[in-house]
Amino acid sequence: MEADVLVIGCGPAGLQAAIHASRKKASVLVAGKAASSGAYGARIENYLGVPSRPGEEILADGRAQAESFGARFLDMNVMSASALDGRFVFGMEDGSEVSAKAVVLATGIARRLLGIPGEKALTGKGVSYCAVCDCNFYKGRRVAVVGNDSEAAASARLMTSYASETHWVRWEDAADEGLASKALEAGAVPHAGRPKAIEGDGKVERLVLEDGAEIQVDGVFIELGARSSADLAMDLGIMPEIDDTVKAGQDCSTEVPGVFACGDVTGRPWQVAKAVGQGCVAGMSAADFARRLE
Numbered sequence: 001m002e003a004d005v006l007v008i009g010c011g012p013a014g015l016q017a018a019i020h021a022s023r024k025k026a027s028v029l030v031a032g033k034a035a036s037s038g039a040y041g042a043r044i045e046n047y048l049g050v051p052s053r054p055g056e057e058i059l060a061d062g063r064a065q066a067e068s069f070g071a072r073f074l075d076m077n078v079m080s081a082s083a084l085d086g087r088f089v090f091g092m093e094d095g096s097e098v099s100a101k102a103v104v105l106a107t108g109i110a111r112r113l114l115g116i117p118g119e120k121a122l123t124g125k126g127v128s129y130c131a132v133c134d135c136n137f138y139k140g141r142r143v144a145v146v147g148n149d150s151e152a153a154a155s156a157r158l159m160t161s162y163a164s165e166t167h168w169v170r171w172e173d174a175a176d177e178g179l180a181s182k183a184l185e186a187g188a189v190p191h192a193g194r195p196k197a198i199e200g201d202g203k204v205e206r207l208v209l210e211d212g213a214e215i216q217v218d219g220v221f222i223e224l225g226a227r228s229s230a231d232l233a234m235d236l237g238i239m240p241e242i243d244d245t246v247k248a249g250q251d252c253s254t255e256v257p258g259v260f261a262c263g264d265v266t267g268r269p270w271q272v273a274k275a276v277g278q279g280c281v282a283g284m285s286a287a288d289f290a291r292r293l294e
Helices: 012-023 055-068 131-138 150-159 177-185 229-235 272-292
Strands: 002-008 028-031 072-074 078-084 087-092 097-105 142-146 165-170 189-192 195-199 206-209 214-216 219-222 259-261
Touching: 002 012, 002 087, 002 272, 012 028, 012 055, 012 097, 012 272, 028 055, 028 097, 055 072, 078 150, 078 229, 097 229, 097 272, 131 150, 131 219, 131 229, 142 150, 150 165, 150 177, 165 206, 259 272
Parallel strands: 002 028, 002 097, 028 072, 097 259, 142 165, 142 219, 165 189
Antiparallel strands: 078 087, 087 097, 195 206, 206 214
């Protein structure tokens, strides 16, 4: 599948980018899941002209607007990204590929937490939220990947190439069947159950499940949603900031030509108003970049 512009993210920034890129007559694809947006499930009270309204309603209306201008939506997450022959190529969770002349990163920045004892205290001491970023630290060691979705399956498969033992902990079968099969075929050990606690004296030593089972590990990779901005940025040759944000200029361009960023991924303030404003700029900039390649 091909497009002039691929927008990654279905939050306020991504939807606004899709609207403005489409209005510039670019062919636009939007990839992602609305439920992954920070606005989904929130009540928006401080956005101009919207005194108080559920975020999911705003997102639904934004999608309808984007579709009315010609944007197409892929209700799935992006698993990989690369540059090839002057275009960008993205691997989707169903195994398909999307090719685009320009890309808008509107993935948001928030990491989804497990919210269990030990997680916060051991973050950076064995608890990680990015397998691609930290896989090299766990060569020959034991790890657990926690998550139900395709991103967790992909991370579990990746870690089998580094770790001596890779355990995949999930409580729902939400991953793409093909990706899940590849993770298990690569040697990931499946565990059915919810995590209860991460334990260790100054570093991760074990993951405890709600049924009382204990998995002895040196690292826990928490993968509860779409690939992060840092993951995709590095795939595209961009070095994210220390807080996983992506540096963008006034036109929302990044250090890689053809890659634009908007919304929470560019840093604070994490507000809908800022996301929408940057989305407008990023969408127009991406469409202009794609047109110049014609």
